[in-house]
Amino acid sequence: LKLLDIGAGEGFLLRAANDFGWKVKGVDFQLEPCLAFNEAMAEFFEVANPMEFLENSSSIDEKYDVVCLQNVIEHVRDPEALIRLAKKHLASDGCLFIQVPNDFSDLQKFCMDQKFISEEYWVAPPQHLSYFSKESLENFLKAEGLKCHDFFSDFPIELLLCGNKDNYISDSSLGPIAHKSRVLLDNEFFNKGVDLYINFYRSMSHLGLGRNIIAIAKRENISGKKDQ
16 A cells, blocks of 8 residues: 655654555655654655645656645645645555644634633634634635545544633643643543544544544546546
């Protein structure tokens, strides 16, 4: 199996896939984060603007079983163009792994209504230019000729905002405590078994919970729309 990780960052996904015997390639603006955390993955890493890499005609000949866009599309000016380019690198039955922040969610609205938070802290231009929920991500991908076959989320850290106005948003010094709670609980969930862990976060995504939403999508020809 072949993995292309766009926005590979520190190289953790590359290392995990490589450990499973996959052929891996990572692309990002800088190599230094990968060298700091997963130096052995540097040989599979290309330093490049991800959009320019995807546009490069010589690289389109290489097809991948999985193309990963993990917290990438919310940053780019033209997410539609990015998805279309990523599709060109998919093998015939390949899938896109797309992770985006879960923003303007019902839980965030609830925290605002209950005055646990006083601002829409997730709105963060110019770092984040696009905002997604599970439903809007599915609609966005469908418009680009992709069908979502599965959804997951990750730990719903914003639950820790509920019930107290003194929280990691109102007081940034509480951030490390919230993060430690997230790590401890997430590891405990994982220790119950991989299948239970995955199904737990699959259910969370359908409830609209989770700091991030993950979609697994494949090409789908839509009547009247050219598959670009």
